[in-house]
Amino acid sequence: MLEATGLSKSYGGTVAVRDLTFTARAGRVTGFLGPNGAGKSTTMRLLLGLDAPTAGTAHIEGKPYRQLSDPLRTVGALLDATWRHPGRSARQHLRFLAATNGLPDRRADEVLELVGLSAVARKRAGTFSLGMLQRLGIATALLGDPRVLLFDEPVNGLDPEGVQWVRQLLHGLAEEGRTVFVSSHLLPEMEQTAQDLVVIGRGQLIYQGTMAEFVARAGSRGVRVRTPHAEALRNALTRQRVVFTEDSGAFLVSEMDSDAIGELAYAAGATLHELSPLAGSLEHAYLELTGQAAEFTSGGAR
Template sequence: MIEARGLTKRYGRTVAVNGLTFTARAGRVTGFLGPNGAGKSTTMRMVLGLDTPDAGDVLVDGEPYRRLRDPLRTVGAMLDATWRHPGRSAREHLRWLAASNGIPDRRADEVLTLVGLDTVAKKRAGQFSLGMLQRLGIATALLGDPRVLLFDEPVNGLDPEGIVWIRRLMHALAAEGRTVFVSSHLLPEMAQTAQDLVVIGRGRLIYQGTMEEFVARTSEHGVRVRTPHAEALRTALGERGAQFTEHDGALVVSGMDSDALGELAFTAGATLHELSPITGSLERAYLELTREATEFTMEQQGAAR
């Protein structure tokens, strides 16, 4: 488990993280979201003891990172996949880290096999593609068989097969009772990966809870309907007091489910060519909730030109 309590970090006059409190639970994949400059990287660095908070604290399984006796056996992290000595092979890189933490050499080969790099274990890391470096970074995080894992943009450089692989890996790690904390800007992928969410903006907590609750509470829901008898359906909707808008030749009706709308259309004599529920999405919910926390929007960019 990761517990942040009132985390605050300043760089000069800039407040990067401001009184941030959240929990990432064991047995769950927690997505960490926020606009550029929201304080995500700073927060993850404070979790790992790389930055010292100006106020508040953060605990990993009940202890500050710097007090952990065997840090790699408790926490595994990938914040920068390009961090490695280019002249060392993948196996040498992992064995060097293993030796520094009292981890057997054989564990390096185990994690290389797990991430699909066993066939290039002797190849110099400087010759790796970005996707291979991502896999090596993930292997590094898994080296100590830790209970808590942090990943920053883990799918960068991975092909579609690799993206599915890392998603399944994170789900499997969480199913084993581990804490998986992952930051990413790829919202469609996060929607398929995260079970819980921590969303921040301008260093402050905006939302913490499940993915389902986040999408349901912040997004509009309705039913999209197309009919050649639109006027008849509009009249019936008006008599029912239903709210609707028109978009791309269709009516978008809120406050009614598909069954009720279909029955109303039948009664009104309106033939339906489309009747499809509009469900919430992570992307829509995220953009709605973080609109005021985005430092430089596309509208601002256009105005600046």
């Protein structure tokens, strides 16, 4: 289990994390989300003892990282896939880490096979593609067979098959009873991977709970409408100043429920072939909840 309690971190006059409290449970994949500059990387560094908190505590299985008697067997992490000696082979990289942590050499070969790098085990890591480096980074995190795992953008650089493999891997690790904490900007992938969420903005907690509860909070995205009398419906919606867009021959209508749209279409003489609510999504819920917490935003067209 991972726990942050009142966690804060300042760099000079800049507050990166402010009074952050959350828990990531064993047996679950917990997604860690937030806009750029929200404090995600700083939080993960604090959890791993790479930075000292200004206030509060960060615990892994009840202890600060620096108090763990056997850290590699307790927690594994992938924060930077490019961290490796470019002149060493993948096997040498892992065997060096194994030797310095009291692990047998065979463990390096076991994790290389697990991540699909056995065929290139003797190649220098400096020649690896980003996707191969991601797999090597995951192998490094798994080397000590730890009970807690932290991953920052683990699917960056992977092809679709690799993305699916990571998703299945994370689910499998959680099913074994491990704590899996993963940060990613790929919201559609996170929606398929995480069971729980921790969402932060400007260094503060915005949400902690299940994925299902988070998506449900955003409610419906609107209603999808199809009609052979598009012009009549378009004019009716415009007169009522209803917000809508058109996509592939359908109207996507916001701020109006199905009953009201049906009545409006009937009055306009527009026969409807489809009138269906659009389910919420992680992306919709995330943008709705974090819109005011983004450090950097793009200006709209004028």
